Amino acid sequence: MKIRPEILDHWPEVSSRLPAGFDVEATARLRGAFTRAREIKNAGTLLRLALAYGGLGMSLRETCVWAEAGGIARLSDPSLLARLCKAAPWLGDIAAALIAEQTKVPAQRWAGYRLRALDGTSICQPGADRTTWRLHVGYDLATGQVDQLELTDVHGAENLQRLSYRPGDIVLADRCYARPRDLRPVIDAGADFIVRTGWNSLRLLQPNGEPFDLFATLAAQVEQESQAQVRIHEGMTGAAPAEPLMLRLVIRRKDPEQAATEQKRLLKDAKKRGKQPDLRSLEAAKYILLLTSLPADAFPPADILTLYRFRWQIELAFKRFKSLAGLYMLPAKKPELARAWIYARLIVAIIAEQIAGQVPDSSPSGHQNTTRKSIALATHEDSSRDNLRCHSWTAPVADSPQHVPPNLASPL
DSSP, rough: BBOOOHHHHHHHHHHHHOTTTTHHHHHHHTTTTTOOOOOSSSSHHHHHHHHHHHHHHHOHHHHHHHHHHOOOOOOHHHHHHHHHHHHHHHHHHHHHHHHHHHTSOOOBBBBBBEEEEEEEEEEEOOEEEEEESSEEEETTTTEEEEEEEEEEEEEOOGGGGOOOOOTTTEEEOOGGGGGHHHHHHHHHHTEEEEEEEETEEEEEEEEOBOOOOHHHHHOOOOOOOOEEEEEEOOOSSSSSSSSSSSEEEEEOOOOOHHHHHHHHHHHHHHTTOOOOOOHHHHHOOOEEEEEESOOOOSSSSSHHHHHHHHOOOOOOHHHHHHHTTTTOOOOOSSSSHHHHHHHHHHHHHHHHHTTTTOOOSSSOOOOOOOOOOOOOOOOOGGGGGOOOOOOOOSOOOOOOOOOOOOSSSSOO
16 A cells, blocks of 8 residues: 655544544553653654554655654654554554444344454565464454454464454354364354365264264255255363254355366366375365354355355455555564554554545445545555445445455355
């Protein structure tokens, strides 16, 4: 994401986008980000410097030159480095407050349920050949907004427990989240899930506890869509749960073209690794397998498949958010500076979404906040084709060529 230099002339407008009631000065002092006025006169100036460093893509030296030229502050880059490192937790608080403010928008629901998804992205520091940080993002499809953020180091695994749930939530998750320890907490919170799974992701049992023969079930399938009652093996560690985790396995046979494409990918991957492809993987590639806790009488297989297709829209939106935030170009190696840079980048991305009109200042009902003006801001390299608008999932994004209508087949 790029912010034009004219943003300097509109700092009051940018700062007005911070959540109402969030006291910048008090929170900065509480977190130890700002203790006394010296080169930096107040916490607002510190925030401005942090957003310039993270949002404008400047180096520390360039940020100092920019600040002095604009009469904002005069300090050395080592001094700015120390200030930003101390400010990282405070910047995280601001990002979290912005997210919390967005979630106040009344969520539209589907048959009384709220659709949510969790996704993650890896961030690498300069010169690293593996993940350094992980950003875990919760997404609310009804409001079209990110509603939860968590930043962890490389040891922070992706799991559904990173989201908080309430009754009426339906969580859409990819196969990497299909683990018993992730699924049960969702149920315990009164929520439900639709999770894609593979033939070897979980140990499936029959309701009576006997092994479930998945491939016999697939071979016997006559219709394109079917379902089976299954039980999830939760292992032997810890105390046994009071009730077994009883779920539905929804199965859809792919179109021949889709199946052939997936099998071709598996064969290519096996050849690249110098191994023979697993015949079971090639057979399972012909099907879509979804596990759900939703009741069968209210959600037949066709509805489960339709709901899961919305994850495709969520992935598009999340990819766009990651691109908007520019998280692929982390410049800092020092851990606390890297954390400050990431949080500053996220703050700028969220505010940019609001200013560009991609996240409304009002609920999806259409009551607009007319007191806010747009300012000079370049997002996504000023590409109009990426100018997605916030939408409820009953109203398609008409001006986005990337939008896939929910009733069309999408790459599940």
